[in-house]
Amino acid sequence: MTESPGPDHSAAPGITLVGGGPADTSALKAALSRAPRVVAADGGADACLAHGLRPAAVVGDMDSLSPAARSAFRDVLVPVAEQNSTDFAKALRHADADFVLAVGFLGGRIDHALAVFSHLAERGSGAPAVVLLSAEDCVCLAPRRLALDLAPGCRVSLWPLGRARLRSTGLRWPLDGLMLEPAGRVGTSNRATGPVTLRCDGPCLLIVPLDALDALASGLGIGAGFA
Template sequence: MTGAIVQSSLAITLIGGGPVALRDLRACVARSDRVVAADGGAQAALRAGVMPDAVVGDLDSLGPAARARLAGRLHPVAEQDSTDLDKALRAIDAPLILGLGFLGGRVDHTFAALRSLAEDRRALLLIGRRDVALHLSRPIALELAVGDRVSLCPMGPVRGRAMGLRWPINDLDFQPMGPIGTSNAALDRRVTLDFDGPGMILIVPRRRLGALIRAVSNWAR
């Protein structure tokens, strides 16, 4: 991405200001070589003993003490027409982005994060305490356990095909105010999904984070 503030050839952990589990932060940092905080996410990083490489946002959630510790790493973006997640996404470039602190907090913040996810075409995973969300901008093959929850939440009209799901989706016209696919389940250990266009959000249990990372590992190739 031209003009990116932080670049990585491996992965970037992106931390927001919402709930962040320490085990998730450690798991993501272990898979990344750079850490970026979206505004108040810097506080969560510092509390966990992680020094972010950069902090991006309007920075209205950072107090004087945090600003002093983060001197030289702050990248303020003053405009108020986008969220801190949007600002941070514009500032980073990596084949894999692991986003923490954007799900499971305020409902309006979660909705805005899912909208941002649906607008992005990269391998961007938003990780909550119970779930992992991914925009299915490309076909995907997942290794899951039989019975794993597989939810499909359209952010726009979209059709697709799947193999390995308990309830077929091949004849459905998904749309936000029409048919959606929450609480489907894996019927086989291998689940494949392919949609005709952008807009479908896949949500699987947090314990399948590793499987989801493996599944998107070839998207940037």
């Protein structure tokens, strides 16, 4: 990817947040086509530099920033010195956006990904939607109620971050009345039989394939905001 959309997308309601992990090209293209305004979380600035992107801001404690990225984006650095939160959390606190498509937070270090998931649970489902993208997946915190227009056979996985009671329609293996929990029953590798509805009482990750991003966004109420 060699052409940057540039920084002048202040009217766009969403942002593409770039992290310091592997920034898959297909995931990055999917995010940029829907949210062209870019923000980098610390070392994500180097991924922006590698892909020819100009972030509107680089947010973090700057401990992972290369000299090249620091120099290239010196006018948009937003240093946050405290060490009680991750760069992902810092960037979200400073993001003025109705939704976030985040690339570069999955597929790298497992401890970093787990910290991201924990922060999503801490934010709760009432906060602006954050969807994490990788080459394979879209991952978000499931809201209390969600309707998804999915094709039959589409993979639908649910991973509890605490105790979560689920109800569903449109899944090959219904979840009605099930209590999911990390050290107990989980809900991976389910399949849609058509449109899906979910009710989720408790913190739970929803995981669908990358090619279901538009259906997920529509269900989360952010599809109309795509550029």
